[in-house]
Amino acid sequence: MAPGLTETVTQTTDDVTNGVSKLKLSSEQKPAATTEDKGPSYPFYYPYFDKEEKFPPTELFEHTDVGLRADPKKPHLLAEGVKVKNFSPYIGTELRGVQISQLTKEGLDELALFTAERKLVVFRDQDFKDIGPDRQIEIARHFGPIQRHPTSGNVKGYPEFHVVYRDANHNRFKEYLGGDRANHTSWHSDVSYEKQPPSTTLFFILDQPELGGDTIFASQVEAYNRLSPEFKKRLEGLRAVHSAVPQAEFSRKRDGPVRREPVETEHPIVRQHPVTGEKALYINQGFTKHVVGFKVEESEYLLKFLFDHISKGADFQVRAPYEPGTVVVWDNRVTVHSATPDYANDVRRHAVRLTPQAEVPIPA
């Protein structure tokens, strides 16, 4: 038995190769503090796995992006005194001096628009982690109904939370990715297998390593823009299959939950953002399996090129580094991201995601 825990711990993944530890713990069991380790700072958000928890199949819903009604000047979000630092021309902005928890409806509309424009926004010094689950969910729900993850750790009574957790005793990378990989980068867009995949996604850190553990992001708009007009023409009208099956199989194998039967969904390979009108690649290594209508080799060839193009595009990628109180917001429709497990094995990292769903992808 691992010290500090009351039962064996095994691992699973979220987003296929990128997720949280799965704990074979009953709902009542919690990590026990040891003398050296006081346990997670926010035990309420310790990942919870209940194999009996079941969700019905997802139903389509009407969705209008709140960014459409936002004031383009963003007077509530970018009020006087707010410090704005862009990470790169294409993606990523850091904001200091504005509290997400204090934003009005207008401010949250502006946040959706700003995130769509900048793709990734890193909010510093937030009280978000301390405002309680109901208020956190209420804020995220402003952007759309929150996805309840079929396999990853959630919070007891709050399936809206998706928990990312690692500590000395739970290292998913050791077990899942093992020693067979030379790096642990796993680009993906969250739960892209959903018929209505997520948009303005909130990710707040609770415990972080002193150094390392950044999340890396790439702009799928710029990845698309870099392609030649001829190549863009070839992509026009193509669709690809996004699958939840490997994730569900992996969880089943580990005796983890499969709260909803896995779905496979076709999405356009190039989608258009409903607010900015920008076109973006919408394929990702985590979930995109096959180009519809292509033979196996053709599909592999095309997807390999696109995945390579995105993963090698350091000139349209950035890192989001964490500090206590950081909340990262990304537009999941126009970005891919990956965890960076570069910190020591005995270091705790704990974060929580709220994942509002949006429109059925609009073909570009």
Ligand SMILES: O=C(O)CCC(=O)C(=O)O
């Ligand atoms: O842990 C990270 O940095 C990212 C985790 C992730 O991909 C997610 O929660 O969507």
Ligand SMILES: [Fe+2]
């Ligand atoms: Fe993710």
